[in-house]
Amino acid sequence: MAASCCSTALFSFSRPNTSYGVVSSSSVSLSLPQQTHQFGLSFRAQRRLEARKSVRVSCIGDNKTAAVTGKSWDKLVLDSETPVLVEFYASWCGPCRMVHRVIDEIATDYSGRLKCFVLNADNDPRIAEDYDIKAVPVVMLFKNGVKLESIVGTMPKEFYVAAIERVLAS
Structure with a gap:
């Protein structure tokens, strides 16, 4: 499963009894431990997705037209x-x-x-x-x-x- 936010690719792989998590970004330190949910995205990826859902940007309201x-x-x-x-x-x-x-x-x-x-x-x-x-x-x-x-x-x-x-x- 892969998701993308601000050109940062986030990946998480899960198998029964085995979890792998990889975060690829120049702004994220890879030395931090990676926590993985049982069914899906890494902890960081899940937090970013939740943050994206809470932020609503609308260009329509800012229109000069x-x-x-x-x-x-x-x-x-x-x-x-x-x-x-x-x-x-x-x-x-x-x-x-x-x-x-x-x-x-x-x-x-x-x-x-x-x-x-x-x-x-x-x-x-x-x-x-x-x-x-x-x-x-x-x-x-x-x-x-x-x-x-x-x-x-x-x-x-x-x-x-x-x-x-x-x-x-x-």
Whole structure:
């Protein structure tokens, strides 16, 4: 069984009447005695897993980008005179968190020339279905209520910037 936390590999092997435990990390002294639970991870690995469960990090709440919902969709996206970028995400999606950071930077860089919003596809499935969203993250660019660009998956910032520049130039 193997688990990973912050690039530290943790391993534990168990057999009846025999227990082996190995922790591989530059920050952990291997000279300390290793205690192993009867069914699974080493004592240190179990403690790290428990610590990871108790810490909840959410990038969504720290967003500089405003949220759009099904109720505000027409007003904020389709009726906007300014081009609009919308990121479709899900709260459980890890890659979406990476895209959030990029969209936050873009919202700051293009302030006044582009409106940026995020939409939780789980909370507003009607909008996601209207635009045939099958997986997240998806970033869409709208101009005058028309979808002009769609980027599926996690891409480098330059990829989004190139699409934005094409929309602004059209």
